[in-house]
Each structure stands twice: as structure tokens, then as C-alpha cells.
Amino acid sequence: MASMYRISEFAKRVGRSASTVRRWEREGRLTAKRTATGQRYFTDGDVRQVLQPGFDEASRKTVVYCRVSSPGQRDDLASQVGAMEEFCRGRGLAVDEWVKEIGGGMDLKRKKFLALMDQIERGEVGTVVIAHKDRLARFGFEYLEHVSAKNGCTFLVANQESLSPQEEMVQDLLAIVHTFSCRLYGLRRYEKTLKDELSGGGR
Known part of the structure; x- marks a missing residue:
């Protein structure tokens, strides 16, 4: 049966x-x-x-995703797009959609990034081309790749290191340090408040 x-x-x-x-x-x-x-x-x-x-391959799009962290890097974004155009021509890839975004690699709430992931989840995208893994996300690329593969989408990484600015990594690392510093400061404040409460309760 x-x-x-x-x-x-x-x-x-x-x-x-x-x-x-x-x-x-x-x-x-x-x-x-x-x-x-x-x-x-x-x-x-x-x-x-x-x-x-x-x-389902015929109905799936090929999307190129390009990103820089700040508005001051618009020239870098243009260079990234140009390099990806050359890369796709060399591979014989017909690109259906170009996504250009300005936003930090640590920020997974970027509007265009989320819209792309929604398209992937709907099964509309077959290939996403990126210059380097961190153009999509600074951390968690392997998880995003896993989720995308379940929906029939693969990432094609050009691995063009020159398009992955070192200063962005420094900015992202500083953002991590700042975040944890704030959390530690908050915990210290909480610890002091708790000690004061306990001391007051003991009198």
C-alpha cells in the first residue's frame, strides 16, 4: 500500500x-x-x-549579495559589485537579482538580508553568490548554509579576500567587546544592589 x-x-x-x-x-x-x-x-x-x-532548478533564481558595513564604504561596495560581475561572467552565471546592502556583519536583522532569507525559505532561490562568507554574516555562516540547503539553495563563495575589509573585522570585534562590557557592567551593578539589599536585611 x-x-x-x-x-x-x-x-x-x-x-x-x-x-x-x-x-x-x-x-x-x-x-x-x-x-x-x-x-x-x-x-x-x-x-x-x-x-x-x-x-525545481529552472524556476529558482541566482542572486548576488554584496554588503559593506558603513555608508563611507560606498566605493568598496561598488568595487565588490564590479568584482562579482566579473566572477559571474567567468563562471557563465546568469544573475537574476543583485542585492546591495549597507549594514554590519553582526546585525542579522538587516532588511535586505532577511528578505533574501525569506526568498530562500520559500524555495525561490537556487544560488546565492557572495565575495566572502562574512559578506553574508560575520558569524553563523554554516548554520545559514544548512538552513538554505534544506530549501534547495546553495552558496557560491568567491573567496576574494580583498573584498572583505580588515577594518570591518576590527569594528565587529570592538562591537562584541562593547556588548559584553555593558553586560558585565550591568551584572556588577546588580551584584552591588544585591549586596546592599542583603546588608540592609541583616541589620
């Missing part, structure tokens, strides 16, 4: 998100079966269809 999978189960089996499966349905790339009561389901045949090579 053939297995029957609801959308969430089917999505897990094919390594995609439920929203991606729903999009495939809307686009007519996949058709759900229905039970006598009208509930949608998929079968092992649908699983094999999705897992076959090239099933």
Missing part, C-alpha cells in the same frame, strides 16, 4: 518547507491527491518526482 503524506510530512521528506510545497501546487508543478473527506495528501511517487534531478 502506498504511503500517504500530509503537506508537512511530505515537505520534511523532500527536504523543503511546507510553504515551498504550497508554491509548487500554485504553480502547477505538483498536484496533491485528496481523500474522500477532501484532505490533501502526497504519495511516494510525488516524493520521487521532487527528488529527481532538475525538478
Whole structure:
């Protein structure tokens, strides 16, 4: 007897998100079966269809993401874009979308970065091209890569070190030190307050 999978189960089996499966349905790339009561389901045949090579590649975009930390680095951003254009031409990559953003590599709430990750989760992006890992995020790149791979997206890293400014790393490290210094200061204040309270309570 053939297995029957609801959308969430089917999505897990094919390594995609439920929203991606729903999009495939809307686009007519996949058709759900229905039970006598009208509930949608998929079968092992649908699983094999999705897992076959090239099933969803044609509809996925190639996106180049370029980033610098501050407005004063606009010239660096232009250089980064130019270098990525040359890199993509050399690889024969047809780019569907260019994303240029100004924001710190430690900030994972960057507007365009989040919009890109949303597109990836929806299964709309097949390849993201970046000059260096830290152009996407200073830390946690491997996790972002893992999440993206589950939605059928791969990162192509040019590893052009000259486009990953050393001064940005210094700024990010200083931001980390500042954050933890503030936390330690807060803890010291809390410790003093607690000691004062305990001393007062003992009198």
C-alpha cells in the first residue's frame, strides 16, 4: 500500500518547507491527491518526482549579495559589485537579482538580508553568490548554509579576500567587546544592589 503524506510530512521528506510545497501546487508543478473527506495528501511517487534531478532548478533564481558595513564604504561596495560581475561572467552565471546592502556583519536583522532569507525559505532561490562568507554574516555562516540547503539553495563563495575589509573585522570585534562590557557592567551593578539589599536585611 502506498504511503500517504500530509503537506508537512511530505515537505520534511523532500527536504523543503511546507510553504515551498504550497508554491509548487500554485504553480502547477505538483498536484496533491485528496481523500474522500477532501484532505490533501502526497504519495511516494510525488516524493520521487521532487527528488529527481532538475525538478525545481529552472524556476529558482541566482542572486548576488554584496554588503559593506558603513555608508563611507560606498566605493568598496561598488568595487565588490564590479568584482562579482566579473566572477559571474567567468563562471557563465546568469544573475537574476543583485542585492546591495549597507549594514554590519553582526546585525542579522538587516532588511535586505532577511528578505533574501525569506526568498530562500520559500524555495525561490537556487544560488546565492557572495565575495566572502562574512559578506553574508560575520558569524553563523554554516548554520545559514544548512538552513538554505534544506530549501534547495546553495552558496557560491568567491573567496576574494580583498573584498572583505580588515577594518570591518576590527569594528565587529570592538562591537562584541562593547556588548559584553555593558553586560558585565550591568551584572556588577546588580551584584552591588544585591549586596546592599542583603546588608540592609541583616541589620
